[in-house]
Amino acid sequence: GDSVTQMEGPVTLSEEAFLTINCTYTATGYPSLFWYVQYPGEGLQLLLKATKADDKGSNKGFEATYRKETTSFHLEKGSVQVSDSAVYFCALSGNTNAGKSTFGDGTTLTVKP
Amino acid sequence: DTEVTQTPKHLVMGMTNKKSLKCEQHMGHRAMYWYKQKAKKPPELMFVYSYEKLSINESVPSRFSPECPNSSLLNLHLHALQPEDSALYLCASSRGQTGSNEKLFFGSGTQLSVL
Numbered sequence: 001g002d003s004v005t006q007m008e009g010p011v012t013l014s015e016e017a018f019l020t021i022n023c024t025y026t027a028t029g030y031p032s033l034f035w036y037v038q039y040p041g042e043g044l045q046l047l048l049k050a051t052k053a054d055d056k057g058s059n060k061g062f063e064a065t066y067r068k069e070t071t072s073f074h075l076e077k078g079s080v081q082v083s084d085s086a087v088y089f090c091a092l093s094g095n096t097n098a099g100k101s102t103f104g105d106g107t108t109l110t111v112k113p
Numbered sequence: 114d115t116e117v118t119q120t121p122k123h124l125v126m127g128m129t130n131k132k133s134l135k136c137e138q139h140m141g142h143r144a145m146y147w148y149k150q151k152a153k154k155p156p157e158l159m160f161v162y163s164y165e166k167l168s169i170n171e172s173v174p175s176r177f178s179p180e181c182p183n184s185s186l187l188n189l190h191l192h193a194l195q196p197e198d199s200a201l202y203l204c205a206s207s208r209g210q211t212g213s214n215e216k217l218f219f220g221s222g223t224q225l226s227v228l
Contacts, residue, residue: 036219044203051214099163099210101217106155108153
């Protein structure tokens with residue numbers, strides 16, 4: 001079945017540092033890929049998505065590129081802020097498993113001033 | 114309006130109580146979901162409604178009973194819960210069932226404690 005593997009956390013960075021959170025996936029067909037973010041005490045929010053190979057999703061300075069050859073969708077940001085502290089979930093949604101999104105285990109990011 | 118609204122935000126109940134969680138969206142979405150999320154874990158799918166009909170039940174115990182009165186509302190009725198059911202319950206919606214391009218809109222959740 002489908003699966004998503006995220007780099008283990010937690011990740012602690014200083015403000016303005018470069019961020020990478022690795023995500024790889026296994027899926028049949030051609031899934032769409034997503035990054036969701038969850039701030040403390042809140043639900044998940046879509047951060048960015050990509051629907052086909054070589055697509056780049058971007059939002060709020062975050063970027064991720066759909067790499068079919070390496071089955072990866074790594075999240076990057078050039079300069080993190082304290083307000084980026086949250087839990088980040090990589091997810092996929094494939095048309096062979098309609099109704100079910102598959103989530104990674106989540107990576108907790110803490111940014112220190 | 115791009116919000117999914119959940120009530121209540123917090124709920125404490127005993128193992129013999131009956132309570133309900135409510136979820137509402139006015140985005141015209143035709144798919145609605147209940148997820149359960151334990152601390153520091155990803156959300157786990159419980160139920161999916163598509164066009165107001167239950168389309169997926171992930172083998173959830175019968176003490177959880179979903180209901181979709183109309184296309185904007187989703188309820189989760191709770192009865193005789195166990196302490197291990199304590200978790201954050203998230204409602205979500207999407208335009209259609211998640212397929213190749215559907216993103217999920219989540220509510221802020223109900224933090225449930227079962228004593």
